[in-house]
Amino acid sequence: MSASTATNTVETEPMLAPHGRLGMWMFLASEVVVFGGLLASYIFARLRHSSWDEFASQTMTSIGCINTVLLLTSSLFIVLSHHWAERKDIKKSGKYMLWAILLGVLFLVFKGYEYQHEFAKGITPLTNLFWSYYFFITGLHALHIVIGLVINALTLREIRKGQNLQRVEVAGLYWHFVDVVWIFVFPLFYVAS
Amino acid sequence: MTSHQSNFWNYYIFSKDHKMIAKQYLITGLIMALLGGLMAYVFRMQLAFPGEAVPGFGDVDSGTYNQLITLHGTIMVFWVGMPILLGAFGNFLIPLMIGADDMAFPTLNMMSYWTFFVSTLVLLASFFVEGGPASSGWTAYPPLSARPEYSGVMWGMNLWILAVALEFFSVLMGGVNYLTTTFNMRTKGMKFSRMPMFVWMQLAATVNFMFSVGPLIAGALMLLLDRTIGTSFFVPDKGGDPLLYQHLFWFFGHPEVYVLLLPSLGIVAEIIPTFSRKPLFGYKMILISTAFSSVLAFMVWAHHQFISGMDPRMAMPFGLLTIIISVPFAVVLFAYIATLWKGSITFTTPFLFAIAMIAEFLIGGVTGIINGAAAADIYVHDTYYVVSHFHFTLVPITIFGMLAGVYYWFPKFFGRMMNETLGKIHFWITAITFNVIFIPLLQMGMGGHQRRIPDPTEFEYLKGMMGMHKTATIALIILLIAQAFFIFNFFYSMYKGKKAEANPWKSTTLEWDAPSPPVAHGNFEVIPKVYRGPYEYSVPGCKQDWSPQSAETVN
Numbered sequence: 129m130s131a132s133t134a135t136n137t138v139e140t141e142p143m144l145a146p147h148g149r150l151g152m153w154m155f156l157a158s159e160v161v162v163f164g165g166l167l168a169s170y171i172f173a174r175l176r177h178s179s180w181d182e183f184a185s186q187t188m189t190s191i192g193c194i195n196t197v198l199l200l201t202s203s204l205f206i207v208l209s210h211h212w213a214e215r216k217d218i219k220k221s222g223k224y225m226l227w228a229i230l231l232g233v234l235f236l237v238f239k240g241y242e243y244q245h246e247f248a249k250g251i252t253p254l255t256n257l258f259w260s261y262y263f264f265i266t267g268l269h270a271l272h273i274v275i276g277l278v279i280n281a282l283t284l285r286e287i288r289k290g291q292n293l294q295r296v297e298v299a300g301l302y303w304h305f306v307d308v309v310w311i312f313v314f315p316l317f318y319v320a321s
Numbered sequence: 322m323t324s325h326q327s328n329f330w331n332y333y334i335f336s337k338d339h340k341m342i343a344k345q346y347l348i349t350g351l352i353m354a355l356l357g358g359l360m361a362y363v364f365r366m367q368l369a370f371p372g373e374a375v376p377g378f379g380d381v382d383s384g385t386y387n388q389l390i391t392l393h394g395t396i397m398v399f400w401v402g403m404p405i406l407l408g409a410f411g412n413f414l415i416p417l418m419i420g421a422d423d424m425a426f427p428t429l430n431m432m433s434y435w436t437f438f439v440s441t442l443v444l445l446a447s448f449f450v451e452g453g454p455a456s457s458g459w460t461a462y463p464p465l466s467a468r469p470e471y472s473g474v475m476w477g478m479n480l481w482i483l484a485v486a487l488e489f490f491s492v493l494m495g496g497v498n499y500l501t502t503t504f505n506m507r508t509k510g511m512k513f514s515r516m517p518m519f520v521w522m523q524l525a526a527t528v529n530f531m532f533s534v535g536p537l538i539a540g541a542l543m544l545l546l547d548r549t550i551g552t553s554f555f556v557p558d559k560g561g562d563p564l565l566y567q568h569l570f571w572f573f574g575h576p577e578v579y580v581l582l583l584p585s586l587g588i589v590a591e592i593i594p595t596f597s598r599k600p601l602f603g604y605k606m607i608l609i610s611t612a613f614s615s616v617l618a619f620m621v622w623a624h625h626q627f628i629s630g631m632d633p634r635m636a637m638p639f640g641l642l643t644i645i646i647s648v649p650f651a652v653v654l655f656a657y658i659a660t661l662w663k664g665s666i667t668f669t670t671p672f673l674f675a676i677a678m679i680a681e682f683l684i685g686g687v688t689g690i691i692n693g694a695a696a697a698d699i700y701v702h703d704t705y706y707v708v709s710h711f712h713f714t715l716v717p718i719t720i721f722g723m724l725a726g727v728y729y730w731f732p733k734f735f736g737r738m739m740n741e742t743l744g745k746i747h748f749w750i751t752a753i754t755f756n757v758i759f760i761p762l763l764q765m766g767m768g769g770h771q772r773r774i775p776d777p778t779e780f781e782y783l784k785g786m787m788g789m790h791k792t793a794t795i796a797l798i799i800l801l802i803a804q805a806f807f808i809f810n811f812f813y814s815m816y817k818g819k820k821a822e823a824n825p826w827k828s829t830t831l832e833w834d835a836p837s838p839p840v841a842h843g844n845f846e847v848i849p850k851v852y853r854g855p856y857e858y859s860v861p862g863c864k865q866d867w868s869p870q871s872a873e874t875v876n
């Protein structure tokens with residue numbers, strides 16, 4: 129995003145927020161609607177099928193809990209990374225970003241183990257509509273985790289070079305969003321039964 | 322910033338300049354419009370002369386017919402309306418009108434176009450795969466679309482979903498850019514209250530898009546899974562719900578009409594004051610109405626589904642809200658008409674297209690009231706009445722609005738004027754034939770002619786309507802031929818037209834401060850400052866009948 133250099137030279141009306149932050153908020157606003165529509169579809173379907181309570185009780189609540197903790201901690205680390213990036217402490221900022229990434233990877237490892245466990249029991253996305261929703265929504269969320277990890281890794285590279293430190297905040301926004309989505313997914317599939 | 326854009330690839334192809342990206346969108350969109358128009362020619366010929374080979378195409382069987390109408394709708398909405406009204410005009414005019422040197426994220430802007438371009442290729446590729454392109458209608462309702470064996474189309478439909486998803490993603494990237502640019506890069510003095518209506522309308526359209534498209538993106542992915550790995554989100558055999566898709570689709574589909582309508586109303590809002598030399602009537606009222614209708618836009622979607630099998634009790638609130646939503650748009654249209662009142666009007670081509678947009682869209686709006694009231698809608702649902710109604714809204718919006726904009730801003734785009742005589746011939750033929758096509762369709766729908774019937778002569782009660790089918794088809798052919806006047810005018814004027822001055826229409830907004838065409842880097846020789854509102858025409862006490870936004874004092 130090379131535009132910031134150009135705007136400094138031109139006198140403008142007051143900005144709402146830095147370009148990157150504003151742009152990310154806009155993007156996330158539309159992402160909210162993606163998951164909003166999806167979760168609403170799932171909730172309506174769930175309300176119509178009382179039999180789904182039984183399927184929901186078969187999801188691995190323990191792993192879901194661990195993953196929730198992992199993501200929350202990871203979000204905390206990215207906050208710390210941003211905190212130190214603002215104070216231009218590249219070392220500490222980079223360290224916390226690395227931890228945020230590692231916990232994200234760990235989340236995927238647990239999620240993968242969970243899928244494998246379910247496949248072993250013969251549960252697939254084709255088993256029934258509940259499992260279709262389960263695999264699709266958690267899968268789409270996992271995809272967002274992967275994208276977030278890529279963004280975080282690219283940001284870590286910038287931190288180590290000591291440039292574009294404002295991107296830590298933007299990456300953090302995305303990472304928090306992915307975290308928040310999980311906060312909604314977790315009770316809907318793992319707890320409610 | 323890129324250091325220099327002297328070589329061909331950087332300048333014409335992978336350009337990050339909003340003006341070049343706008344031109345890329347414009348040209349791609351116009352080519353797709355031609356393609357969409359030719360498809361209409363083929364299936365209208367089939368309807369008027371069923372069973373006869375269509376000149377230039379050949380025989381149309383019912384499968385081909387379904388593919389043609391599907392792709393016609395898809396192309397006209399997603400590959401003509403959106404890229405031209407948002408991609409071309411939004412990209413070109415937002416920075417110019419707010420006095421910015423480019424978009425907030427030039428690289429993202431380039432990626433947005435190229436994502437769109439790839440989506441176009443994917444859509445076109447679907448014509449050449451085995452089984453041909455999608456055939457489930459532009460709405461792609463399941464279960465027809467959810468299982469390949471139902472329609473006989475496998476990869477064509479999958480590519481269709483992929484292409485639409487890519488196109489949405491491209492518009493999303495553009496939208497992030499439009500909003501950030503408008504919020505952050507307005508030149509000194511360009512307060513929100515001084516922003517041209519066009520920019521407001523782009524803003525509102527983008528917001529409408531961003532808050533409505535999400536559920537459909539999810540729905541499209543679910544549809545793709547149903548088709549490929551065999552899940553049953555939308556197929557009833559394992560508990561899926563076809564109606565859910567309709568909800569996801571129309572939750573987006575209704576705001577989508579405003580995604581197209583608002584930019585078009587924005588174009589008209591710039592043109593009418595210029596050629597009536599009067600301020601836009603009711604600037605604030607138009608803004609309030611737009612905001613009001615943008616909120617309501619998310620609460621009316623089920624008026625498309627009155628006979629879909631949804632809970633009939635839902636018809637009442639959705640019908641009521643639909644009737645209410647016509648009020649703010651009536652306010653906007655009346656504000657435009659009031660702008661004309663006692664103006665000193667020049668009937669230029671862009672002006673003619675602009676008022677035609679209002680007049681024809683009015684017919685679209687009025688015919689829509691019947692569709693909005695559940696009891697009346699049940700009678701005309703799925704007939705040519707509906708087809709005609711939405712063409713009376715979408716043709717004025719996309720085609721008339723776009724043409725008004727092209728004729729008006731052509732000098733700014735390309736630095737030369739378009740030919741007025743050719744423009745007027747083009748206008749009159751287009752406007753008249755358009756009505757000759759769609760008024761018979763209204764009547765046929767009232768007469769009970771269902772749509773999506775490839776051969777009307779198969780039904781005894783439709784035989785009496787073949788005369789109207791023929792009238793509409795002949796009018797369409799004349800309309801398509803008349804576009805040659807536009808195409809010739811467009812390319813001839815690009816190279817040989819009269820050189821345009823910076824402000825050929827004596828208009829007030831900032832884009833006319835930039836040279837025609839604008840400076841390659843940074844648009845303006847000096848970024849202007851803004852001292853007044855956007856529509857100060859014929860200010861009492863001023864000799865000059867327009868007061869540019871950038872002028873500190875006007876005599």
Ligand SMILES: [Cu+2]
Binds near residue numbers: 574621625
């Ligand atoms: Cu609607």
